[in-house]
Amino acid sequence: MRKIVIAGNWKMNKTLQEAEAFVQEISDKVPADSQVESIICSPFPFLPSLVEKAKETNVKIAAQTMHESENGAYTGEVSPVMLEDIGITHVIVGHSERREYFAETDESVNRKVHAAFSHGLTPIVCVGETLEQREANKTMDHIESQVKKALKDVREDQVEETIIAYEPIWAIGTGKTASSEDANEVCAHIRQVVKAQFSEAAAEKIVIQYGGSVKPANIKELLAQPDIDGALVGGASLEADSFLQLVEAGRR
Numbered sequence: 212m213r214k215i216v217i218a219g220n221w222k223m224n225k226t227l228q229e230a231e232a233f234v235q236e237i238s239d240k241v242p243a244d245s246q247v248e249s250i251i252c253s254p255f256p257f258l259p260s261l262v263e264k265a266k267e268t269n270v271k272i273a274a275q276t277m278h279e280s281e282n283g284a285y286t287g288e289v290s291p292v293m294l295e296d297i298g299i300t301h302v303i304v305g306h307s308e309r310r311e312y313f314a315e316t317d318e319s320v321n322r323k324v325h326a327a328f329s330h331g332l333t334p335i336v337c338v339g340e341t342l343e344q345r346e347a348n349k350t351m352d353h354i355e356s357q358v359k360k361a362l363k364d365v366r367e368d369q370v371e372e373t374i375i376a377y378e379p380i381w382a383i384g385t386g387k388t389a390s391s392e393d394a395n396e397v398c399a400h401i402r403q404v405v406k407a408q409f410s411e412a413a414a415e416k417i418v419i420q421y422g423g424s425v426k427p428a429n430i431k432e433l434l435a436q437p438d439i440d441g442a443l444v445g446g447a448s449l450e451a452d453s454f455l456q457l458v459e460a461g462r463r
Contacts, residue, residue, distance in 0.1 A: 212246065213415075213416065213418055213440045214245065214246050214247065214248055214418065214440070214441075215246060215247045215248070215434065215440055215441045215461035215462075216247075216248045216250065216374055216418050216420060216440060216441035216442075216461075217247065217248070217249055217250070217441050217442055217444065217454075217457050217458050217461050218250040218251075218252055218273065218301070218303075218335060218374075218376075218420065218441070218442070218443045218444065218448075219250065219251050219252060219444050219447075219448025219449075219454050219457075220252040220275060220303060220306070220422075220443055220444065220445050220448065221251070221252060221253055221254060221275075221448065221449060222254075222275070222308075222445060223254060224254075224449055225253075225254070225257070225449070227256065227257055227260060230253060230254075230257040230260070230261060231257075231260060231261070231264055233251075233451050233454075234251065234261050234264040234265055234268075234270060235264060236451040237249075237270060237451050237454060237455055238264065238265065238268040238270055239268070240455055241268065241269045241270050241455070241458055242269065242458070242459075242462060243269050244269075244462055246461070246462065247458060247461040247462055248271065248441075249269060249270050249271065249454075249458050250270075250271045250272070250273050250300075250301055250335075251265075251270060251271070251272055251273065251448075252273040252274065252275050252301070252303055252335075253272060253273070253274070253275070254275065255274065255275075255289055258272060258274060258294075258297060258299060259297050262297055262298040262299065271300045271301060272298070272299060272300065273299060273300060273301035273302055273303065273335070274289065274294050274299050274301075274302045274303070275302075275303050275306070276289075276302070276303060276304070276306070276309055277289050277290065277291050277294055277302050277304075277323065277326070277327070277332075278290050278291075278323075279291075279319060279322040279323045279325075279326045280326070281326075281330075291326045291327060291329065291330040291332060292330060294330070294332060295330040295331055295332060299332060300332065300333060301332060301333045301334070301335055301374070302323075302327055302332045302333075302334055302335065303334075303335045303337065303376075303443075304320055304323045304324055304327065304334045304335065304336050304337065304361075305317075305319075305320035305323070305336055305337045305338070305357075305361065306337045306378075307337060307339050307378060307380045307383060308383075317356070317357060317360035317361065318360065320336065320357075320360070320361050321360055321361055321362070321363050321364075321365075324336060324361055324362070324365060324373070325364070325365065328365070328366075328369045328372075333372055333373070333374060334373055334374070335374045335375075335376055335420070335443065336358075336361045336362075336373060336374065336375050336376065337375075337376045337378050337422070337443070338354050338357040338358055338361070338375060338376070338377055338378070338401070339354070339357075339377060339378040339379045339380045339383075339422075339423075340353045340354060340379055340380060340381075341380050341381060342380070342381035345379065345381065350379075350397060351397070351400050354377070354397055354400060354401060354404075355400065355404050358375065358401055358404045358405065358408075359404065359408060361375075362405070362408060362409075367409045367410060367412075367413050370405060370409050370413045370417060371412070371413050371416040371417060373417055373418075374417075374418045374419075374420060374441075375401055375417065375418070375419050375420070376419075376420040376421070376422050376443040377394065377397050377398050377401060377419060377420065377421055377422065378421075378422035378423050378443060379394075379397075379423050381423075382423030382424050383422070383423050383424070383445065384424070384445060384446065385424060386424055387423075387424060388423055388424045388425070388429055389421075389423060391429075391432045391433050391435065391436050391439075392436070394421045394423075394433060394436065394439060395436035395437065395438050395439055398419045398421060398436070398438040398439050398440075399437075399438040401419050401438075402414045402415075402417070402419060402438055405417055418440040418441060419438060419439065419440050420439070420440060420441040420442050420443045421433050421439050421441075421442055421443075422442060422443035422444065422445070424445075424446075425442040425443075425444045425445075425447060425457070426444075426446075426447040426453070426457075427447065427453055427456040427457060427460070430442060430456075430457050430460040430461075431460045434460060434461060441461065442457065444457060
């Protein structure tokens with residue numbers, strides 16, 4: 212059975228004091244359960260402190276993005292070397308907001324995936340379609356293209372460790388959620404794409420999350436689907452009690 216991964220993406224929210232208090236509050240409440248992995252994706256300034264706070268707990272700390280290069284004249288950027296050095300375990304790659312506002316492409320996502328694995332980081336690779344693409348029945352083709360390009364030239368053993376987050380762009384922060392059946396249909400398609408590109412074994416091991424207005428009220432229904440292995444959560448991850456409810460729902 213694949214593990215359930217609940218990742219909270221705080222985006223550009225919280226102060227350092229609020230972030231530390233959050234991790235302190237959940238640290239002894241997140242279960243030591245090999246079937247559920249709990250991740251907090253924090254803004255860059257808080258990462259070193261939160262890594263320290265999360266030591267000897269079952270909470271893992273992730274970055275929300277990174278540059279693909281190890282170093283260089285990239286003002287304002289953070290490298291995989293830096294993340295590895297401070298003890299980060301995961302990094303979000305290719306979130307739709309990064310693609311829309313910061314010009315990330317399928318090709319740069321692929322470079323970041325390779326950079327992440329080169330430095331011991333697990334990439335959480337985001338894919339998703341717009342409302343226009345869904346209404347034009349282009350969802351599956353678009354998602355397939357994104358997955359194939361993101362995983363280009365990645366080794367099969369690395370694919371097995373990758374997390375893919377299916378986030379329909381029209382459902383992010385809008386209050387709209389794909390039905391559990393629709394979400395599972397796309398996640399199942401992603402698994403088939405991985406199977407065709409790599410192997411059945413890789414497809415069975417890769418974790419595929421759903422993201423898009425996930426909250427305690429709908430998490431159980433989503434996780435009941437056979438191809439949904441967790442959630443990448445925005446707003447509902449900002450409050451400790453809400454995040455803990457999401458984690459608890461993953462204990463199946």
